[in-house]
Amino acid sequence: xxxxxxxxKEAPLTDDDVAAPNHAERARTLVDGERTGAxxxxxxxxxxxxxxxxxxxxxxxxxxxxxTMASHTQxxxxxxxxxxxxxxxxxxxxxxxxxxxxxxRCQPTTTTAAREAxxxxxxxxxxxxxxxxxxxxxxxxxxxxYIGGYGRMSWVEAxxxxxxxxxxxAAGAKGIVDHMNEDHADALVAYARAFTRATAAEEVTMSxxxxxxxxxxxxxxxxxxxxxxxxxxxxxxAGEARSAMxxxxxxxxAQLEE
Amino acid sequence: xxxxxxxxKEAPLTDDDVAAPNHAERARTLVDGERTGAxxxxxxxxxxxxxxxxxxxxxxxxxxxxxTMASHTQxxxxxxxxxxxxxxxxxxxxxxxxxxxxxxRCQPTTTTAAREAxxxxxxxxxxxxxxxxxxxxxxxxxxxxYIGGYGRMSWVEAxxxxxxxxxxxAAGAKGIVDHMNEDHADALVAYARAFTRATAAEEVTMSxxxxxxxxxxxxxxxxxxxxxxxxxxxxxxAGEARSAMxxxxxxxxAQLEE
Numbered sequence: 001x002x003x004x005x006x007x008x009k010e011a012p013l014t015d016d017d018v019a020a021p022n023h024a025e026r027a028r029t030l031v032d033g034e035r036t037g038a039x040x041x042x043x044x045x046x047x048x049x050x051x052x053x054x055x056x057x058x059x060x061x062x063x064x065x066x067x068t069m070a071s072h073t074q075x076x077x078x079x080x081x082x083x084x085x086x087x088x089x090x091x092x093x094x095x096x097x098x099x100x101x102x103x104x105r106c107q108p109t110t111t112t113a114a115r116e117a118x119x120x121x122x123x124x125x126x127x128x129x130x131x132x133x134x135x136x137x138x139x140x141x142x143x144x145x146y147i148g149g150y151g152r153m154s155w156v157e158a159x160x161x162x163x164x165x166x167x168x169x170a171a172g173a174k175g176i177v178d179h180m181n182e183d184h185a186d187a188l189v190a191y192a193r194a195f196t197r198a199t200a201a202e203e204v205t206m207s208x209x210x211x212x213x214x215x216x217x218x219x220x221x222x223x224x225x226x227x228x229x230x231x232x233x234x235x236x237x238a239g240e241a242r243s244a245m246x247x248x249x250x251x252x253x254a255q256l257e258e
Numbered sequence: 259x260x261x262x263x264x265x266x267k268e269a270p271l272t273d274d275d276v277a278a279p280n281h282a283e284r285a286r287t288l289v290d291g292e293r294t295g296a297x298x299x300x301x302x303x304x305x306x307x308x309x310x311x312x313x314x315x316x317x318x319x320x321x322x323x324x325x326t327m328a329s330h331t332q333x334x335x336x337x338x339x340x341x342x343x344x345x346x347x348x349x350x351x352x353x354x355x356x357x358x359x360x361x362x363r364c365q366p367t368t369t370t371a372a373r374e375a376x377x378x379x380x381x382x383x384x385x386x387x388x389x390x391x392x393x394x395x396x397x398x399x400x401x402x403x404y405i406g407g408y409g410r411m412s413w414v415e416a417x418x419x420x421x422x423x424x425x426x427x428a429a430g431a432k433g434i435v436d437h438m439n440e441d442h443a444d445a446l447v448a449y450a451r452a453f454t455r456a457t458a459a460e461e462v463t464m465s466x467x468x469x470x471x472x473x474x475x476x477x478x479x480x481x482x483x484x485x486x487x488x489x490x491x492x493x494x495x496a497g498e499a500r501s502a503m504x505x506x507x508x509x510x511x512a513q514l515e516e
Contacts, residue, residue: 036352038296038343040306043361048298048306050343052357052405071359071403085296085308089347093382094294099310101329103301124351145329147310 013196013227019212020228021167024160027100027146031086032057032166035121039064040083041075049075055084056121058114060162061138062102065118065125068133082106082139096149103143109136169211172238180206187249192218194252196227211235271454271485277470278486279425282418285358285404289344290315290424293379297322298341299333307333313342314379318420319396320360321372323383326391340364340397354407361401367394427469430496438464445507450476452510454485469493
């Protein structure tokens with residue numbers, strides 16, 4: 001189901017079929033990039049009760065280190081049904097932020113793998129991990145709701161969630177975007193003129209990058225409009241972005257000189 | 259119930275009875291300072307389902323503007339039991355952040371006051387407030403869980419929650435703290451020497467301020483230790499902080515010269 005409300009989106013300057021992450025990959029990347037969320041549990045009289053938690057992903061399931069004294073732990077002991085909401089905090093407009101709700105059953109776990117996954121993400125927890133009233137819980141994800149901002153939302157299949165990998169470019173994305181906007185305005189203009197419908201573009205900024213390609217915001221007579229450009233092949237790391245963008249720039253310039 | 263785990267807290271350099279906000283006031287101030295939260299609702303098969311929402315307080319109840327297409331709205335139509343988690347995002351250590359969970363029943367509201375409270379906090383929502391598939395819901399708060407970080411937590415009585423006012427100094431607090439740390443290190447040392455057990459303090463930073471007083475972090479031989487100093491009377495605005503701190507400084511200096 002698509003929310004057609006919210007700030008209107010200008011029509012993109014590129015086609016919809018440019019390679020892009022699917023919702024499973026976007027959701028997995030978002031959750032992988034955060035360390036805290038809202039854990040929903042059930043009170044003993046059946047109210048939904050969200051509380052603030054730290055988490056880490058162990059394979060595709062969130063793992064928590066909780067105190068037996070905490071309300072959410074007492075709730076889970078009564079009923080294992082639970083959900084974790086994980087939200088980005090990047091956009092000025094709150095509803096433009098992506099978020100994911102993972103629904104399932106949450107149970108104690110004593111596996112070494114779950115413990116190690118949590119401590120790798122939260123080294124500060126080494127201080128209390130062995131206190132006897134703390135223990136690990138794991139949420140076995142059954143349903144996944146992804147909302148990527150206005151007009152981008154769906155239920156993701158559990159199998160797709162489990163198989164998706166977080167985008168390896170995500171951790172380096174901000175650095176790449178900042179670098180391109182600061183030092184390579186000319187390249188951005190060339191991409192826009194060669195690969196989008198804005199063949200006379202003069203002002204272009206980069207707004208995002210992922211393993212499949214990157215996003216531009218092109219200033220047109222009718223205001224900024226988005227465009228997406230695919231890499232020749234998906235990247236395996238942020239380090240590969242430079243050569244992929246140089247290759248596209250050569251092609252763009254060759255095409256513009258024809 | 260007190261969580262005695264988490265990073266150990268050095269013993270304060272002042273007594274526990276220095277005037278300070280109670281938990282109802284701290285919770286109300288925290289919620290008043292945020293615009294987004296995690297709304298917990300119940301799925302049709304009884305799972306707790308937290309989702310990301312914008313909210314505003316109308317009197318002491320959160321108000322939401324939601325789409326009938328959204329999962330949380332469909333959940334609320336099935337069962338009105340709900341909770342809102344509101345979290346700060348100020349501390350580097352996630353579990354040192356304050357957070358509040360408001361538990362109650364959430365129902366549609368068509369009052370003008372609720373609408374106005376929401377739009378005053380979210381003017382951007384004027385764009386879609388009158389779309390026919392959007393409507394307001396209000397959560398009537400019955401139970402309040404406050405966690406102010408490590409070792410500061412309680413259930414707040416609903417009457418206390420309703421009667422509490424948000425701290426009028428909160429919006430100006432960061433500016434006051436930054437100003438004191440940047441320009442008045444000598445005053446901070448004088449407060450610490452005169453009003454705390456660190457009578458030979460040499461390095462002092464301010465870490466917080468509220469209507470009742472302010473908090474210092476004093477470097478001692480055993481590391482940083484907290485101290486709290488009360489104003490002579492509670493402030494009614496951040497603008498009153500300057501004269502209150504000057505009055506305390508005069509008293510501190512007079513006392514140190516004795």
